[in-house]
Amino acid sequence: xxxxxxxxxxxxxxxxxxxxxxxxxxxxxxxxxxxxxxxxxxxxxxxxxxxxxxxxxxxxxxxxxxxxxxxxxxxxxxxxxxxxxxxxxxxxxxxxxxxxxxxxxxxxxxxxxxxxxxxxxxxxxxxxxxxxxxxxxxxxxxxxxxxxxxxxxxxxxxxxxxxxxxxxxxxxxxxxxxxxxxxxxxxxxxxxxxxxxxxxxxxxxxxxxxxxxxxxxxxxxxxxxxxxxxxxxxxxxxxxxxxxxxxxxxxxxxxxxxxxxx
Amino acid sequence: xxxxxxxxxxxxxxxxxxxxxxxxxxxxxxxxxxxxxxxxxxxxxxxxxxxxxxxxxxxxxxxxxxxxxxxxxxxxxxxxxxxxxxxxxxxxxxxxxxxxxxxxxxxxxxxxxxxxxxxxxxxxxxxxxxxxxxxxxxxxxxxxxxxxxxxxxxxxxxxxxxxxxxxxxxxxxxxxxxxxxxxxxxxxxxxxxxxxxxxxxxxxxxxxxxxxxxxxxxxxxxxxxxxxxxxxxxxxxxxxxxxxxxxxxxxx
Numbered sequence: 001x002x003x004x005x006x007x008x009x010x011x012x013x014x015x016x017x018x019x020x021x022x023x024x025x026x027x028x029x030x031x032x033x034x035x036x037x038x039x040x041x042x043x044x045x046x047x048x049x050x051x052x053x054x055x056x057x058x059x060x061x062x063x064x065x066x067x068x069x070x071x072x073x074x075x076x077x078x079x080x081x082x083x084x085x086x087x088x089x090x091x092x093x094x095x096x097x098x099x100x101x102x103x104x105x106x107x108x109x110x111x112x113x114x115x116x117x118x119x120x121x122x123x124x125x126x127x128x129x130x131x132x133x134x135x136x137x138x139x140x141x142x143x144x145x146x147x148x149x150x151x152x153x154x155x156x157x158x159x160x161x162x163x164x165x166x167x168x169x170x171x172x173x174x175x176x177x178x179x180x181x182x183x184x185x186x187x188x189x190x191x192x193x194x195x196x197x198x199x200x201x202x203x204x205x206x207x208x209x210x211x212x213x214x215x216x217x218x219x220x221x222x223x224x225x226x227x228x229x230x231x232x233x234x235x236x237x238x239x240x241x242x243x244x245x246x247x248x249x250x251x252x253x254x255x256x257x258x259x260x261x262x
Numbered sequence: 263x264x265x266x267x268x269x270x271x272x273x274x275x276x277x278x279x280x281x282x283x284x285x286x287x288x289x290x291x292x293x294x295x296x297x298x299x300x301x302x303x304x305x306x307x308x309x310x311x312x313x314x315x316x317x318x319x320x321x322x323x324x325x326x327x328x329x330x331x332x333x334x335x336x337x338x339x340x341x342x343x344x345x346x347x348x349x350x351x352x353x354x355x356x357x358x359x360x361x362x363x364x365x366x367x368x369x370x371x372x373x374x375x376x377x378x379x380x381x382x383x384x385x386x387x388x389x390x391x392x393x394x395x396x397x398x399x400x401x402x403x404x405x406x407x408x409x410x411x412x413x414x415x416x417x418x419x420x421x422x423x424x425x426x427x428x429x430x431x432x433x434x435x436x437x438x439x440x441x442x443x444x445x446x447x448x449x450x451x452x453x454x455x456x457x458x459x460x461x462x463x464x465x466x467x468x469x470x471x472x473x474x475x476x477x478x479x480x481x482x483x484x485x486x487x488x489x490x491x492x493x494x495x496x497x498x499x500x501x502x503x504x505x506x507x508x509x510x511x512x513x514x
Contacts, residue, residue, distance in 0.1 A: 149346040
């Protein structure tokens with residue numbers, strides 16, 4: 001069997017086997033559905049609760065993407081400023097690290113209190129904090145990794161700071177930035193979900209994390225699984241989207257994306 | 263060669279921040295239309311000297327005099343040991359770079375870059391990315407980029423050191439031909455005795471620690487030179503003479 005087929009067939013076979021075993025075990029041992037629902041029940045719940053789950057999914061997705069967007073703009077901008085003024089990097093980078101290593105769950109209550117009653121903004125800020133660092137640190141690394149001889153060449157031809165940035169440093173940083181983006185995409189989703197858990201928002205606009213909490217209180221485990229599937233699926237989709245973007249942008253020139261014959 | 267040199271290094275000293283004395287009291291005159299090689303063991307400061315001529319880095323002491331006061335960046339073409347191409351740009355975009363930085367209009371830029379690529383025998387490869395080209399072809403793109411501004415002074419820093427001998431010979435011949443056609447002044451850094459004799463009108467042999475010129479050898483052989491020169495007695499005699507000077511430099 002060739003590798004292309006295997007790449008799809010093997011994981012699908014595993015999924016079918018696990019789901020089959022799961023379905024059989026639930027029926028055979030008569031496990032109550034408030035402990036562990038059968039896959040078929042989860043599928044049915046996914047369909048019957050589709051509209052409310054989708055509404056929640058949309059809320060979570062919006063927060064994730066908005067947090068990621070702000071992280072991309074802010075991270076790239078700050079990285080560019082760092083590359084222009086080394087003293088700025090030396091002054092601010094330690095604080096970016098502190099922001100990164102402090103668990104988001106620990107500062108979430110603080111952010112919620114400060115931004116009360118604007119819960120949505122608080123959620124966005126938390127998604128942003130989590131997604132921000134990989135973008136900043138990767139882009140900074142990329143901007144500083146431009147070929148030394150090429151820098152000399154630009155200098156020789158009297159290039160301005162702006163020209164060096166635009167024609168040399170930014171293209172050189174692109175693969176690094178995209179690597180950061182793939183990490184940040186997943187992290188933004190985690191940030192959004194964790195933030196929702198901490199905020200425990202009620203009311204009309206509630207995300208998938210709240211659906212999970214709510215289902216837990218009601219012992220609706222099937223619905224919990226359904227929400228979980230949507231969260232994981234969203235994470236996978238974000239990853240695949242950025243992988244595709246990376247491939248499109250780098251396929252012509254970067255080692256990581258070039259198909260090799262040998 | 264009878265008139266004043268195009269550029270002259272006077273008592274040039276370069277000390278790096280870590281205390282290494284790369285060059286000490288280097289005197290060198292480069293005449294217009296000359297093909298001059300700087301030859302020496304690694305670490306003798308020949309690349310440092312070339313970079314200083316290009317204006318990359320500050321002199322610690324001494325001065326560099328240009329015959330005309332302009333000494334503008336556009337008048338210098340520089341070829342590094344590595345092709346030093348932007349991997350994200352096509353051959354054509356790479357060659358256009360110096361013109362783009364100088365603000366030349368897009369249409370003229372493309373036309374001149376195309377002509378430069380044709381000059382180094384790469385017509386048809388405009389849209390190729392560096393990774394699609396062989397080592398020799400990448401070096402040709404790098405040379406085309408140095409040529410595109412029509413420089414008067416071409417500085418080459420061991421450009422063919424990483425290439426195989428067959429490719430190197432071919433590029434040597436092409437470079438010589440271009441030099442004759444274009445009437446540039448060339449300063450060529452190399453560690454190969456044979457390459458320097460084949461190409462140069464004059465060879466400055468350098469010694470290391472600190473970098474300085476030990477001996478200057480004039481290669482008394484007419485251009486154009488070709489394979490017959492490579493097997494001639496004159497060529498052999500010069501190789502022996504330069505080799506002797508190099509041994510002296512390494513013992514010094």
